[in-house]
Amino acid sequence: MLLSVSRWTQQDYADAVRTHDELEEPGAEMSTVEARELRKRLRTPPASMLEAGLISGARRAVFAGGHLDRPSGPARRMYSLAYLALVRFDQALTGNRQCLDAAIILWRTCLEAWEAAGETERSAFAGEIHSVDCSLAGALGTRYNLNREFLVHPDPPLRPDDVRADLEEAFRAIERGTARLPSHRDGSDPQLQVFRQQLQAVKAYLVSLKYADMPAGPGSGSGSGSGSEMSAIVAELDLIPYAPPGDTTGARSTWLGTRMFLAQALSGPGARISDLRRAEKVLLGFLEAPDLTEESLIAAAQLSLATARMLLADSTGDERYRPLAQDAFEQSYLTGARSNLRTAWDAATQQAGWARRDGHRLVAARAYAAAFRVLPVLTHTQITRADKESALAMAADTLPMCARELANSSAPEDRIEAVLALEGARGVLLAEGLGQLAGPAADRATSRPSSTAEGDARTAQAIAYLTRELDGLRRQELTHPAGTAWRGAARMAACQRQLALVHARSRDGSDEPASPDWQEIVTLAGDAPLVYLTVSRDGGAALVVTGEECRWTGPVPVDLPTLTVDVAGKLLDKLHEAEVLRDRQKSPKYGRTRGQLTRDVVNDLWAQVMQPIANVLADCERAVLLPGGLLGMLPLHAAGTCASKRVDKWRFLLETTALSYAPHAAALRSAARGRQAITRLTFVHPAPTPAHGASQPPLNVAAELSGVRSAHPPGVTMTEIESEEVSRARLLDALRTTDVLHFTGHGDVDSGNPLGSGLHLGGDARLKVRDLLAAHEVRAMFAVLSACGTAVTGDALPDEVVGLPAALIQAGLRGIVATQWTCFDDFTAPLMREFYRCWLSGTHPSVALARAQATVLRQGLLVNPFAWATFAYTGA
Incomplete structure (x- = not known):
């Protein structure tokens, strides 16, 4: 369809790039005819259509050099692998773990192809192999950085040895790349100098990751092993010369990247105040660079700047740094939300962590709520269910605290934000499934009036076909035997990318949003009030959405100060104990029979949870409970008073208000x-x-x-x-x-x-x-x-x-x-x-x-x- 358009718009050029990258098969002997034709038109786009950025520049260089149009053979295969690895790594910046894994596999395959090639064949790929070494090391470091945070969870989805293996392989890739460089005769070759600088920069990044978890204090300063290694890294990075804008050798992009890694090394564990101030200066200079246009890099630099300023505030006691740091965190979040959801998540959660540490719980809750806004989309960009669950584990500990703090705020907008945080961070996998069930707007696309009805029909057909295939792959994954490798992940990733591409060309092809907004939540509460419940280590809270009267005033808050995670856990334990008892048998743990234990639970649920909520519901016929965490396993619908020996004095909430459950409003x-x-x-x-x-x-x-x-x-x-x-x-x-x-x-x-x-x-x-x-x-x-x-x-x-x-x-x-x-x-x-x-x-x-x-x-x-x-x- 693109090839039949005589004059491309800027959107057409962007779509052509994505279409080409889906048509290009990694390591194939030849490109498809369509891919070759698209490359011809993409080699010399008008200046007004050029997309800025490192990846776009690398892509144009590959196209202009004709590397993907070489005759079939090892060189053609390696260029194809390396090119698509770079593309997948760029796509991974949105938070897509599957694309990051795919990039690493492609770079590894490229190295295997290099090892299998003869000396003559290698000469045709001699320059590119240095980029492969460096890129693989950087990608492995990125995955290590993403994975290591999962190790703090009680039941981590990854083994520590597997996480560390990525960092160890990354260092080996740097050593291997460094060893290749002296084998070339011309040591003064500018391109080789750039490769050497790139290896130094990525090594600095890996060293900063190596010591990222080391506590500051005695033994972590310049006299320790970590301090001396970091000092050596800083000295190496200082030797990399400045490169002006307009440089075509890659030295400029290398120098910009070096500034980022230098700042990270300077603000590492045990950093001195002078180093932190220099890191701030380096990052400010980086952000002021006139040719810096890639928002993902800008967001990362803003996040590093925020961290350096918070450390300066702690180290110097100068409170002027804190508002500057908060501003950098917020800018990083906003920029990352447009370009790199993972950076947006990190900016919001790190800002929340600093605020929580300093006792500013409401400020922390607001920052966590901002993070939960990107969580559903960040989860959606993961391909397999295991990756999605790993992403969701990041919210497990912070959501209840965030929701309770916001629920107790006097500001209506905070209470509304609490509902949106709970709605967005709960049942994300279910909401995603419901979105697929609702289906894309294929039917709407076929019926909308348009002068290009034939093209719209093809778009609708493509959306419907890809949606069915993606849904089928999702079902295949669910029925696949546990513990065995599933081979459909790559196809699922490709199908998802193609669907995004087709949607981009569709005028009205977006799915119905998985998470409803506040206005829709209020509308849904018109049938029956919605009661959001959360429980944290410090207490619980409920937010009651009663209908239209809440649209501007926000949900009605109900503080549940005695309802803690420990209390909920004990109630659940009593129910488990009651279930294994026989009639009239007493529990050795609680000294109570099955009936007595259950009545204890029902009474406690009334006194600690449902009685204050019932006062808000005011005897309405029915309401919907949306409980979080362990509350979802308790019989909240059965709450009542049944401590009296006389049954006629028992009262249960269900006799006035029928309570049902829902995971979320979606x-x-x-x-x-x-x-x-x-x-x-x-x-x-x-x-x-x-x-x-x-x-x-x-x-x-x-x-x-x-x-x-x-x-x-x-x-x-x-x-x-x-x-x-x-x-x-x-x-x-x-x-x-x-x-x-x-x-x-x-x-x-x-x-x-x-x-x-x-x-x-x-x-x-x-x-x-x-x-x-x-x-x-x-x-x-x-x-x-x-x-x-x-x-x-x-x-x-x-x-x-x-x-x-x-x-x-x-x-x-x-x-x-x-x-x-x-x-x-x-x-x-x-x-x-x-x-x-x-x-x-x-x-x-x-x-x-x-x-x-x-x-x-x-x-x-x-x-x-x-x-x-x-x-x-x-x-x-």
Whole structure:
């Protein structure tokens, strides 16, 4: 399509570059015809269309030199590999870990090709090999720097030895590159001098990383090993001469990069005040360079400047440096948000860290909130689920503190920011899945009026095709056996890049945003108030969005000072203890029976969490809870007073307000789509499994089935899947053909690997969360999972709420009734009968469940909260 356009715009030139880089296969014998034709037009673009920057300059040099148009052979292969490695590294600056990994692999492959080539063949690539050594070392250092911060988490996704291996390989690459240089006869060659300077600069960067985690103080000064090595690095960098703007040998870009590394070396651990002042001066000079246009480099320099100024404020006691540092942090965030999301994240979190250390908790919370704004996009740029989870782990510790501080602020904008932080940083993987479920604007693209209808149709077709392929790859990854290498990551990355390219050329091709803004959250609260809950080490907080009255005044804050992470953990432990006890057996840990422990939990949840929230809700019919962290595993919907020996004095919140759950408002928005009448109900009752038949209560399927049958109206067709017919394929097929799926059986939860949690289907067969996430073409609107523990989530990333309800919502369902622990069929049958009778008569499912629980409770059937509080509703 681009080649058919006679006169390109600046956007066309940018799209042509990206199209070329997708068409160029790494190491291929020849470029495609389209790639060659695009290169011809990209060799001599008009000056007004030239894109500034180091990568763009390197690209033009490769095109003008005809390196990718060489005849097939080792030189052509190595140039192709090196070129695409540089492109992928540039793409990695957006925070895309998969592109960084791809660049490293390509540079390694380039080195392998060099080793396999003969001396004659190497001569055609002699200059480029130095850039490969240097670039590989820099990329490995970058990945090391990204990975090492994950090692501070209790359950790091990476092994320390694997992280350190990158830094060790990077130093070897520098040594290898340095050893190559003297082998050339002409030591005065300007280009070789540039290569030597580049190696020195990258070595300085690696040395600064090597000592980045060393504490300042005695033993880390100039007399120590680290100090002497850093001093030697500074001396080497000082020898690199100034290069003026307009230089064509690469010396100018090398000198600019050297200034950055010099500043980092000067402001390393144990830096002297004089070194810090010089680092500030070097960075200011760098930022004032007239030919510095790449925003990603500017953002990085601003971040280094902020760090140097904060260290100067600490070292000198001169408070004038602090506002200057804060300004540099904010500028780095703003610049990074446009060019390098990772730098934006680092700028905001480092600013927050300094403020928190100095006791400025609200300032820290505001900075963390800014970081959480880029988190969903930063996560989205990762390709594989493992990389996404690693990115999300960065927010695990700071989100609750941030939200509580902002919630307690008197400023409405702070409380609104707290809601947006919670909305943006919770359930990011689920929100991304819901965005894919909603699909791109392909349908809108085909119907919009345009004079280029044929081109728009092709764009819409391309978007639809790429979206389907990307969704298929995502499902393949989920169903891939754990512990084995998945080969689809590279294709997934390429597909995502192509989709971004097509969207860039589309006039209206953007997806619906995954995270709703404040105005949409207020609108969503019009159906039922939204209650965001968070718990930190210092206490908890709730933010209640009651509807239109909150649009300008912000959410209603509720401080929960006694609700700490330790308190929530103890309540959860009591529930776990109650679940393993038999009737009338007392816990050796707490000295209480199952019923007593559950009543303790329900009472505490009322006193410490839900009573002040109930005062805000003011007896409204229903509300939606959006709990974070461990709160998502507690029966908040069952809170009440049941300490009295007289049952008639017990009161539960569900008797006035039905409470349902949602991971975030984006799930409500998606689940509320396409409401229609219920006409088909499928009842599934698998045979007992050997693993659960003895330890769990026996299944009274007949009583439950009879209760459901007696409740459903004549217009609903009910289908049964007998025990011997239950299978994974049959259950997934039922989700594609029914409106309501009612499953009675057993489930289990793997808290360390929530994607492995699932439903038991008889024998050894199971339907896992990953199977549900990989499902497609789902018709079902609701699921009733009358099985043990079907609403439990994993505890590694609790804010990702990866459990059966969330998985079914992502698959396309509106709502799910599930259980938070063991359920007993003697109590379940009458509860289900009341629930279906109320629900299928037109009541909202969350209200129907609450009324059913209240009815059987008041009839004396389910006095013990352990029996009825296990059931909860999630969804719209």
